Amino acid sequence: xxxxxxxxxxxxxxxxxQGRDFQNLLMLRPGVQRTPGxxxxxxxxxxxxxxxxxxxxDGTDDTDMYYGDTVLNGAGVNGTPASxxxxxxxxxxxxxxxxxxxxxxxxxxxxxxxxxxxxxxVHGSAYYFHRNAALDARNYFSRPPQEPxxxxxxxxxxxxxxxxxxxxxxxxxx
Numbered sequence: 545x546x547x548x549x550x551x552x553x554x555x556x557x558x559x560x561x562q563g564r565d566f567q568n569l570l571m572l573r574p575g576v577q578r579t580p581g582x583x584x585x586x587x588x589x590x591x592x593x594x595x596x597x598x599x600x601x602d603g604t605d606d607t608d609m610y611y612g613d614t615v616l617n618g619a620g621v622n623g624t625p626a627s628x629x630x631x632x633x634x635x636x637x638x639x640x641x642x643x644x645x646x647x648x649x650x651x652x653x654x655x656x657x658x659x660x661x662x663x664x665x666v667h668g669s670a671y672y673f674h675r676n677a678a679l680d681a682r683n684y685f686s687r688p689p690q691e692p693x694x695x696x697x698x699x700x701x702x703x704x705x706x707x708x709x710x711x712x713x714x715x716x717x718x
Contacts, residue, residue: 548573548640548653553660556631557671564631564673564699565617566657573639576653585613589641589653596652602659607650614655632669632703633718635660660705662714668704673697 551559551569561568567587570576575590585594595612599605606615616629636658640647647654677695682688705716 547575547642548638551637553635556634556637561631566629566631566634566637567614567617569637570639570653570655573641573653575641576639585611587613587653592652596650598647598650598652598654599657600655601657603656606657612650616657629657630701630703630718632671632701633659633716660703660716662705662707662716664707664710664714666704666706668702670700670702672700 551572556566556569559569559572570587571578577588578586579588579594587597588594589597593612597607597612599607599614599616601616607613608615634657636656638656638658640654640656641652643654675695675697677692680692680695682690682692701718703716703718705714707713708715
């Protein structure tokens with residue numbers, strides 16, 4: 545039996561994801577977790593190896609052939625991904641575990657990302673996420689009166705899509 549599920553764009557945009565990175569959506573599925581420390585090559589599914597996940601974008605393979613990790617939002621030397629794919633561009637996010645033979649070359653999770661596209665009407669959105677340490681708790685192991693570490697994070701962007709030639713050509717950008 546295949547396990548998994550689909551998250552829509554509305555659900556994805558409303559979730560409080562650290563760094564607004566789509567890879568953090570994986571941990572919402574049973575059996576998928578990050579190894580202690582997280583970062584580069586740290587997602588494992590149902591006890592499989594870290595390189596056993598299959599990443600796909602709009603039905604096209606997105607798996608790095610050498611490392612077995614996703615090419616989009618690829619991790620750098622320190623393991624922190626740069627957000628190359630804004631969450632606003634994702635129409636649908638789907639994961640499958642114990643999948644059938646049609647996804648056959650990787651035994652771990654199959655991660656399908658469906659991207660938005662243009663339509664016959666102009667549409668778009670803008671977003672801004674702000675996070676600071678105002679509501680963070682003090683680390684349990686820090687002695688009082690030590691305050692929480694300083695944190696200031698701003699993430700913003702926009703998307704727009706529409707027709708180039710009605711019913712034939714479309715554009716979408718973030």
